Amino acid sequence: MTRTTDPVALNDWYVVGYAPDITADAPRRTRLLGQDIEVSRAPQGGFACREIGEDGGRTVPHVEERYGFVWVCLGTPAQDIIAIPEFSEGSDRRFLHRGRIAVPISGLRVIENFFDLSHFSFVHTGTLGGYGNAEVARYDVEFREDGTELWAVGCSFVQPKASAAVATQDTVVYYDYRIPRPFISIIYKDSLVERGRKDLIGLFIQPVEETSCVVHSFAFIFDRTNTDTDILHFYHEIFAQDRMILIHQHPQALPVSPLGEVPTISDASSVAYRRWVDQSGLEFSVLRNWTGDQMTRLGQVAGSGDAGVAA
Ligand SMILES: [Fe+2]
Known part of the structure; x- marks a missing residue:
């Protein structure tokens, strides 16, 4: 799929990596909400995130390190990262x-x-x-x-x-x-x-x-x-x-x-x-509206088992 248009999903924060695993030499290329992203160490400290796309991509402004993990919000944060x-x-x-x-x-x-x-x-x-x-x-x-x-x-x-x-x-x-x-x-x-x-x-x-x-x-x-x-x-x-x-x-x-x-x-x-x-x-x-007796766009059992999911 391509990046979701669901504003509730886009405006939330998600962990996309463990901070010590992302080094200056090893940015993390991954995917969030159907969008390819790359998370890297920022030259000025902290972390940076870019959406990767055929149009050259876009800088993601909402990137935070908290609790040892790197968090990203692709939209406009509806709330802060959870307090622990x-x-x-x-x-x-x-x-x-x-x-x-x-x-x-x-x-x-x-x-x-x-x-x-x-x-x-x-x-x-x-x-x-x-x-x-x-x-x-x-x-x-x-x-x-x-x-x-x-x-x-x-x-x-x-x-x-x-x-x-x-x-x-x-x-x-x-x-x-x-x-x-x-x-x-x-x-x-x-x-x-x-x-x-x-x-x-x-x-x-x-x-x-x-x-x-x-x-x-x-x-x-x-x-x-x-x-x-x-x-x-x-x-x-x-x-x-x-x-x-x-x-x-x-x-x-x-x-x-x-x-x-x-x-x-x-x-x-x-x-x-x-x-x-x-x-x-x-x-x-x-x-929504799933009654247990029909196949829907998200109801199908994947034919490929657990192959093809990148961590
Ligand atoms: Fe369990």
Whole structure:
């Protein structure tokens, strides 16, 4: 596709790279919202971004470095980059860049899967869930910051191994999920190492096309025993399991019509997310009027599997 004309999508901020990966010698050529871009170190400091096109391209004025990542808005920012106050709380948490992973599915699907508790036992068996404790306990869905943020709070789940930092033993783990933008979600998970504090695990989605994205992610956690490699191995194994599910989801965009799928009580956050996305006016990666029995422009299953998605 070509660059989207969806103003809601264009006027939002997206992570397009991890700042230390973009050096003077190695700009990052990538794609955002159907538009080819190049992100580079600016001679005067900071970062620069250009749209690449047959007409010679255009300088993107809205480029910022925040939380270790480079953020770009292709339109006129409708709001600031999200605030994550924990990043200014001091350095007792460990920051880990969890890499960037291409997924041939709507970025909204990735976010929805991220806060879905019901898949833990069946997709992350032995770590985030187990067959013996598959029930999703009730939780609450809240809208905060004048409705601009969606939260699923009071979530809990019995987890055999909740993080790399803990021994394997069934433990009830408490979570809050923050969804401050349609393409961003952060878990606030009770630390089992530092009681009373929260581990943060965040996903910043770079929507490449309507049905493909790059997942940039970070962990900001309490763990004084494992190496970075140990921790990354734990997270990458989990995300590889999610990716196998995500690439087979149908339709590939996010249906927001209540007629399309039948939710259960454990899907309360998903239902709220779809309504919230619908009301936001976002069109990019969204399927409206999908009733589950027709193929539409974003409903087709890609014939090429996960090939051809550049990270
Ligand atoms: Fe998962």
